[in-house]
Amino acid sequence: MPSNAGTTRLVIVESPAKAKTISGYLGPGYVVEASFGHVRDLPRNAADVPAKYKGESWARLGVDVDNGFHALYVVSADRKQQISKLVKLAKEVDEIFLATDEDREGEAIAWHLVETLKPKVPVKRMVFHEITKPAIQAAVANPREIDRDLVDAQEARRILDRLYGYEVSPVLWKKVMPKLSAGRVQSVATRIVVERERQRMAFRTAEYWDILATLAVTDAGEGPRNFNATLVALNGDRIATGKDFEPTTGRVKAGAGVVHLDAGGARGLAARLEGRPFTVTRVEEKPYRRRPYAPFITSTLQQEAARKLRFSSQQTMRTAQRLYENGYITYMRTDSVNLSETAITAARRQIVELYGERSVPPEPRRYTGKVKNAQEAHEAIRPAGDNFRTPGDVAKELSAEEFKLYELIWRRTIASQMTDAVGSSVSVRIRAVSSAQEEADFGATGKTITDPGFLRAYVESSDDENAEAEDAERRLPNLVKGQPLTADELAAQGHHTQPPSRYTEASLVKALEELGIGRPSTYASIMQTIQDRGYVTKRGQAMIPTFLAFAVIGLLERHYPRLIDYDFTASMENELDEIAGGDHAAVDFLTAFYFGGANGAGDRDIARSGGLKKLVTENINEIDARSVNSIPLFTDDEGREVVVRVGRYGPYLQRAVPGEQQAPAAEGEEGGGQGDRAPIPEGLAPDELTPEKVHELFLGGGGERKLGDDPATGEPILLKSGRFGPYVASGERKSSLLRSQSPDSLTFDEALKLLSLPRLIGVAPDGAEVLANNGRYGPYVKQGDEFRSLDSEEKMFTVTLDEALALLSAPKARQRRAAAPPLREMGVDPLTEKPLVIKDGRFGPYVTDGETNASLRRGQTPEALSIEEASEMLAEKRAKGPAPKKKAAAKKAPAKKATAAKKTAAATKSTAAKKTTTAKATTARKTPAKKAAPRKATTPSPD
Numbered sequence: 001m002p003s004n005a006g007t008t009r010l011v012i013v014e015s016p017a018k019a020k021t022i023s024g025y026l027g028p029g030y031v032v033e034a035s036f037g038h039v040r041d042l043p044r045n046a047a048d049v050p051a052k053y054k055g056e057s058w059a060r061l062g063v064d065v066d067n068g069f070h071a072l073y074v075v076s077a078d079r080k081q082q083i084s085k086l087v088k089l090a091k092e093v094d095e096i097f098l099a100t101d102e103d104r105e106g107e108a109i110a111w112h113l114v115e116t117l118k119p120k121v122p123v124k125r126m127v128f129h130e131i132t133k134p135a136i137q138a139a140v141a142n143p144r145e146i147d148r149d150l151v152d153a154q155e156a157r158r159i160l161d162r163l164y165g166y167e168v169s170p171v172l173w174k175k176v177m178p179k180l181s182a183g184r185v186q187s188v189a190t191r192i193v194v195e196r197e198r199q200r201m202a203f204r205t206a207e208y209w210d211i212l213a214t215l216a217v218t219d220a221g222e223g224p225r226n227f228n229a230t231l232v233a234l235n236g237d238r239i240a241t242g243k244d245f246e247p248t249t250g251r252v253k254a255g256a257g258v259v260h261l262d263a264g265g266a267r268g269l270a271a272r273l274e275g276r277p278f279t280v281t282r283v284e285e286k287p288y289r290r291r292p293y294a295p296f297i298t299s300t301l302q303q304e305a306a307r308k309l310r311f312s313s314q315q316t317m318r319t320a321q322r323l324y325e326n327g328y329i330t331y332m333r334t335d336s337v338n339l340s341e342t343a344i345t346a347a348r349r350q351i352v353e354l355y356g357e358r359s360v361p362p363e364p365r366r367y368t369g370k371v372k373n374a375q376e377a378h379e380a381i382r383p384a385g386d387n388f389r390t391p392g393d394v395a396k397e398l399s400a401e402e403f404k405l406y407e408l409i410w411r412r413t414i415a416s417q418m419t420d421a422v423g424s425s426v427s428v429r430i431r432a433v434s435s436a437q438e439e440a441d442f443g444a445t446g447k448t449i450t451d452p453g454f455l456r457a458y459v460e461s462s463d464d465e466n467a468e469a470e471d472a473e474r475r476l477p478n479l480v481k482g483q484p485l486t487a488d489e490l491a492a493q494g495h496h497t498q499p500p501s502r503y504t505e506a507s508l509v510k511a512l513e514e515l516g517i518g519r520p521s522t523y524a525s526i527m528q529t530i531q532d533r534g535y536v537t538k539r540g541q542a543m544i545p546t547f548l549a550f551a552v553i554g555l556l557e558r559h560y561p562r563l564i565d566y567d568f569t570a571s572m573e574n575e576l577d578e579i580a581g582g583d584h585a586a587v588d589f590l591t592a593f594y595f596g597g598a599n600g601a602g603d604r605d606i607a608r609s610g611g612l613k614k615l616v617t618e619n620i621n622e623i624d625a626r627s628v629n630s631i632p633l634f635t636d637d638e639g640r641e642v643v644v645r646v647g648r649y650g651p652y653l654q655r656a657v658p659g660e661q662q663a664p665a666a667e668g669e670e671g672g673g674q675g676d677r678a679p680i681p682e683g684l685a686p687d688e689l690t691p692e693k694v695h696e697l698f699l700g701g702g703g704e705r706k707l708g709d710d711p712a713t714g715e716p717i718l719l720k721s722g723r724f725g726p727y728v729a730s731g732e733r734k735s736s737l738l739r740s741q742s743p744d745s746l747t748f749d750e751a752l753k754l755l756s757l758p759r760l761i762g763v764a765p766d767g768a769e770v771l772a773n774n775g776r777y778g779p780y781v782k783q784g785d786e787f788r789s790l791d792s793e794e795k796m797f798t799v800t801l802d803e804a805l806a807l808l809s810a811p812k813a814r815q816r817r818a819a820a821p822p823l824r825e826m827g828v829d830p831l832t833e834k835p836l837v838i839k840d841g842r843f844g845p846y847v848t849d850g851e852t853n854a855s856l857r858r859g860q861t862p863e864a865l866s867i868e869e870a871s872e873m874l875a876e877k878r879a880k881g882p883a884p885k886k887k888a889a890a891k892k893a894p895a896k897k898a899t900a901a902k903k904t905a906a907a908t909k910s911t912a913a914k915k916t917t918t919a920k921a922t923t924a925r926k927t928p929a930k931k932a933a934p935r936k937a938t939t940p941s942p943d
Helices: 016-023 077-092 104-117 133-141 148-175 186-202 263-273 298-309 313-325 341-355 391-397 400-415 505-515 523-532 547-559 566-580 586-595 611-618 691-697 748-755 801-809 867-880 900-907 918-926
Strands: 009-013 030-034 095-098 123-125 207-216 226-234 237-239 278-290 421-433 439-451 484-496 536-539 542-545 630-635 641-647 650-656 676-679 704-709 716-722 725-730 733-736 759-763 769-775 778-783 786-789 824-828 835-841 844-848 853-855
Touching: 009 016, 009 077, 016 030, 016 313, 016 867, 030 077, 077 104, 095 104, 104 123, 104 148, 148 547, 148 566, 148 586, 148 611, 186 505, 186 523, 186 542, 186 547, 207 263, 207 439, 226 263, 226 421, 263 484, 278 439, 298 313, 298 400, 298 505, 298 523, 313 400, 313 505, 313 523, 341 400, 391 400, 505 523, 505 566, 523 536, 542 547, 547 630, 547 641, 566 586, 586 611, 650 691, 676 691, 704 748, 716 748, 725 748, 733 748, 759 801, 769 801, 778 801, 786 801, 824 867, 835 867, 844 867, 853 867
Parallel strands: 009 030, 009 095, 095 123
Antiparallel strands: 207 226, 207 484, 226 237, 226 439, 278 421, 278 484, 421 439, 536 542, 630 641, 641 650, 650 676, 704 716, 716 725, 725 733, 759 769, 769 778, 778 786, 824 835, 835 844, 844 853
């Protein structure tokens, strides 16, 4: 698209990949440059605060709460060089176009760029929902002004999260553990996961039985001859199923009015039905119709990518970002299911080409979103352009994960404009009378799809992996009322009720969306944050809360319940939406939330109580640290209360008789107590701490088990459980169990053998002792500084001196280590055209082009890293410039002789000062004393 004659325009986007794509669509006269995301933010710590503000009381917050919540923004250190480049470019052009993303974050970045660059030339805002040539040209031709309402909403959200994090997090530091964080949304998300785990911990399983009958018809015609039916009623009363049991007791719910069959009852009834006639008593047939699913929004894309592709939320959004920036899909942060007329036309045209005219409904389909305050002006996530490219068209251009996600989006979009799936469903009841004259009713259902419609293109998955797919058919014979049947087999089958499933990232995003908490741009970061903070771990797809999360949520529930209330958090999201729409003032909202007042803050509970600041400062002394860090489990058979304590070195079990004197605990400490303790193995989920497991961890006794007395010393030999697993101890001697040994079966003789380690094999000719022992890397023999591995643990106890000396005399297989091959060869950098590889370095994997290196970030893996991400990381690293060289330390002047007065003063120093280590003393002499900054200001940002 040609620029006006002689006019030069600077187009600023967020990423280099986006810049490269857009620059290809603009003609001469356009300079496209990246900002690398946000250019300014609130200070992360005290070091970021400019000198002139350091004395201000609000400096630690970065927000002047007493003057209209004015925010202090600072340019990130890693953006300064790029900002300098943009400032220079802004002086050389005639016009600036801010082409950041079309959501609140993008609008805020555009505003921050104006505030930072302070350009002297006209500035316009260009927006687009896909990066295609027509879309970019239309955006340039139809610019607008920066939307200050959207900017205010983003700024209010950022300030709100800073106030929440900086006021609530210090409570956690003081009462739970240092360096923890609280967040307006992350804490609520953590609470959801913790509540599900509590339900699992309280769950009591129940057993119930029914009968599966394999029935046959004499003349099946064209249909199947055999089918299965399940016992559903006995003498008119329904047979109990899983839904009829109380989850916390395992008993049948009161008033359920069901027959609860046990194993004996089911088997006995099956025997009494053997050889008895079966008759069809009812046949109900209904038409089956299923409408297509709406096109993807951010949350449903994350959910389906997790179910079908096993992608994490972060992986989905990173991949979608690359597809968007390279012009394959529309903008991926949206809560609208709307499709433009152009997209609908493209989809319908492609359906006709691929599936025929019968697969297109007479009228286009239009969807209404269920998400509150969805921005319907935006589009759903779909393939970009006026003519959708099929997965086959783009297969050679995309990486494996990009292709999978593009195909998912393409199929969902196409399916959304196809015809309904239609067919028929049938429900059948069958009765048999047992030899004891019991009326047993069986039920069977079938489904036949006569026209799959949209199911040809797309079938949605379920969070329940055992659920039947919607395109699955269950065909039954053609049955009529009164038709006789015979039973080929009657099998009693048992079932157990199951606890509620743990959340996956997909189902947690769905739960947050249904509660109205979070927005499309935040879901992936929420999933990542609660894992990075140590509140949630993943086992496969399941999200498991840590005991640390239990302690944090327990504190917030007891003392600040409103801050993690679902409705309250959702109401804040709604008020932010009102600010974005120009219907509410950000300052009023923030004032009510922080100081209290009549306006804002959801249902005004916090406002009426005086606001957040008063809430957290007045209640802090009421919080008992020991109680907060104690998670009750149960009372054992001997009347001892078993609790999990969250300590500074990890969670552990403790049990004591109620009323037993407990040693006092200081705030933030693990506390004393006379009860038994046992460490909790890493990776053990809270709901796995059953009485049986706890008993095992305590080794069946008072936290330790006596195996006998050492015949040589008379000291008891004890089996204990330690942080790194079970071990035996006697006096000062300790030894871990071997890999082949179990605490439950360990014998006294085996314990004696373990305590004999390290075993003296003998003395070498040079007089050095030769020892056998077990180490971190397995069993070995040692002579002086020489080590050689043994090929089995048993050899530690049997290897002879001659065998050991032969091993030690053999040369070590030392080979000069060749340069390790790269972990992955990625291809050519799209910006520099240099080959990119990922290597394994001293501090982990990193990507390099031979000149610039960039370490992989948390959550990135060599296999999943895309070439676009790698290119951006290296471009960002180059933008920072080379690390400054350290100045050579100045030579120290010879120390002057201490005066008599100084000697006297030194002699009067306290005992504690004398215990200071030499290293600290040396550092103190070399480094000038600095005034200590407040703890809150120097702690990493909790928000």
